[in-house]
Amino acid sequence: MTATLTPRTPTTARSRPSRRRRGRSAPYFFLLPALVLFVLFMVVPIIYAAWLSLQTYRIEGGGILGTRVRVFTGLSNYVSALTDPDLLSGFGHLGLYAVIAVPxxxxxxxxxxxxxxxxxxxGTRFSRTAIFIPYAVPGVVAALLWGFLYLPGTSPFSDITNALGLGSIPFLKEPGIFGSMANISIWGGVGFNMIIIFTSLRGIPADIYEAARLDGADERQIALSIKIPLVVPALVLTAIFSLIGALQLYGEPTTLKPMTSIISQTWVPLMTIYKDAFLTDDLPSAAALSVILALGTVVLSAIVLGITNRRTSGARS
Known part of the structure; x- marks a missing residue:
């Protein structure tokens, strides 16, 4: 029997490159909806906020019938923001809060x-769930719950100290307000960060632990010498998340504001942004403050990543 070779038709030869092109373009096709949403709800608002921050309102026409119009003003909003004592004080409050909450x-x-x-x-499953549950509680609800625990009239802690003759605990007064505020964030954020670190620990090969135990290392030595160094990427990730969360502090002080006279309308930067945008109707100033806060977040995140990468590179070398 003689085998007959079927000649390759031009259609078959041309179909393979087209299939390859379709295969290469498929990932971009699936990413297209996410990219469109990212551009519409992230890139466009950032560009608009930056453009709006370079303008200001001015009354034209004079008298009570004057018209308020937006005019280009350059960097004057940024200069006003960076020289505003209330904003600088807000960043100071934010720094004290972050020093307690993040570490x-x-x-x-x-x-x-x-x-x-x-x-x-x-009981690791129960423990993981119990530690993670506070993260599922909305921040405003958590602030209300802790607020009632802080108020002298409803606080069980103050009842105990009053019975001992020590007086009420100043949860909602300076400097205790910073610890009280940080406690709400710590209570709600530990579970989320713990899950990230615990998942990273589970990804470490068990052979490394077995080799360390054969060499006579106990669990404390394994944790300090093996586990912690290997979960540094997870620690960096959680540190960046915690820093971003600290810079976005808003719900807790706003919720506790009616309970104490210490917290003002400009106690943290986001409260100042809200005041300018919705109470005084000064959108350009609020946009400038938002850009400053966003740039500060990017800079801090870059510093954390740079320090970590430098230490990691030094340890490897």
């Missing part, structure tokens, strides 16, 4: 993740 949140999240990863640990 404690990351420290507790790492501690809980390490404890749950110990082989002898029991």
């Amino acid at each position: 404690v949140t990351l420290g507790l999240a790492l501690l809980f993740a390490l404890l749950l990863d110990v082989p002898a640990a029991r």
Whole structure:
């Protein structure tokens, strides 16, 4: 029998490159809806806010019948914002809050993740759920719950200290207000960060632990010498999330504001932005403050990443 070779038709030869082109373009086709939403709801608002921050309102026509129009003013809104004592004081409050909230949140999240990863640990599923549940509580609801625990008239902690003759605990007065505010964030944020770190720990090969145990290392030594160095990327990620969350502090002070006279309308930068945008109707000033806050967030995140990458590169070398 003689085999007959079927000649390749031009249609078949041309179909393979077209299939390859379709295969290469398929990922972009699936990404297109997300890219469109990103441009519409992220890129466009950022560009509009930057453009709006370069303008200001001016009354033209004079008298009570004058018309308020927007005119280009350059960087004057940024100069006014950066020299505003209320805004600088708000950044100071934000810094004190972040110094307490960020390290404690990351420290507790790492501690809980390490404890749950110990082989002898029991009830890890229940413990993970119990630690994570506060994260599911909305921030405003959490602030209200803790607010009633802070008020001297309803606080069980103050009842105990009053019974001991120590007086009420100044939860809602300076400097205790910073710890009270940070406590709400810590209570709600530890679970989320713990899950990220715990998942990273679960991704470490078990052979590394077995080799360390054969060399005589105990669980404390394994945690300090193996687990923590290997979850540094997860720690960096949670640190950036915590910094961004600290810079976006708004719900807690706004909710606690009616309970104390310490918190003003400009206590943190986001409260100042809200005041300018919706109370005084000064959208250009609010846009300038928003751009400043966004740039500060990017700079801080870049600093954290730079420091971490430098230390990681030094450790490898």
